[in-house]
Amino acid sequence: MAIEIKDPELQEIFEHGIFFHGHLCPAMPLGIRAGLLARRRLGVERAKSKELMLLSETGTGHLMQCFLDGVMMATGCTYGKGNCQKLYYNKMAFILIDVVEEKAIRVALKPEFIRQAFKSPFMERRQQGIPPEMIEPEIAEATVNRVLSLPEEDVFKVSDVYSYRYVYSQEGPPEFCQSCGEVVFGSKARVKKGKILCLPCSGYKD
Ligand SMILES: [Zn+2]
Ligand SMILES: [Zn+2]
Structure with missing residues (x-):
């Protein structure tokens, strides 16, 4: 078959x-x-x-x-x-x-x-x-x-x-993590002690 x-x-x-x-x-x-x-x-x-x-x-x-x-x-x-x-x-x-x-x-x-x-x-x-x-x-x-x-x-x-109206959320400009240097898009960069950090470097979960 x-x-x-x-x-x-x-x-x-x-x-x-x-x-x-x-x-x-x-x-x-x-x-x-x-x-x-x-x-x-x-x-x-x-x-x-x-x-x-x-x-x-x-x-x-x-x-x-x-x-x-x-x-x-x-x-x-x-x-x-x-x-x-x-x-x-x-x-x-x-x-x-x-x-x-x-x-x-x-x-x-x-x-x-x-x-x-x-x-x-x-x-x-x-x-x-x-x-x-x-x-x-x-x-x-x-x-x-x-x-x-x-x-x-x-x-x-x-x-x-x-x-049905669907609107995609807007992406912010790219940021560069001040610890690892890698790019972070959108709203996923975090500020910790005055530094812009990616999530893993910040230690934050979200
Ligand atoms: Zn399957
Ligand atoms: Zn980083």
Whole structure:
């Protein structure tokens, strides 16, 4: 068995997604589908810069982390670009914001779908503590094929597109730490005994 994908854009993102994510699992492809769905409903391309902002309701925990990698792949919202933020609600959901047009959409996995998914042979093995890359390829592939082929309405709860204004916080000018000499951007420089210091040199936590 192999992975079968008919949608060419989904296929392309999936291939890059596997490379980026590192292993075959159902949550990452689900994130790709969810991100692509959100983007298409908003009528936007993958973010080249900060024109999209992703507020992910995910937190820590394997399933959610894999899911977010897929959403980042499909939307182009990444931690590096600063247009991806985790809200730590520990939910399988996110809000994708079109910063330019000031509108947003929320996508969540349907509870019925999640309940079913936890009964799959793949998830049973995960719950026994087997890492995804150690699960038999036939089982992983069958699970991934299933999540890629289920009808959208069986998997995702999608909001209407609604108005949303998102403003990125302004970055201050660069400062140079008077102890280590390294550059500090934004508001992260601290003043201690009259010296401008980076956080590690200041000894402050925040
Ligand atoms: Zn994964
Ligand atoms: Zn320093």
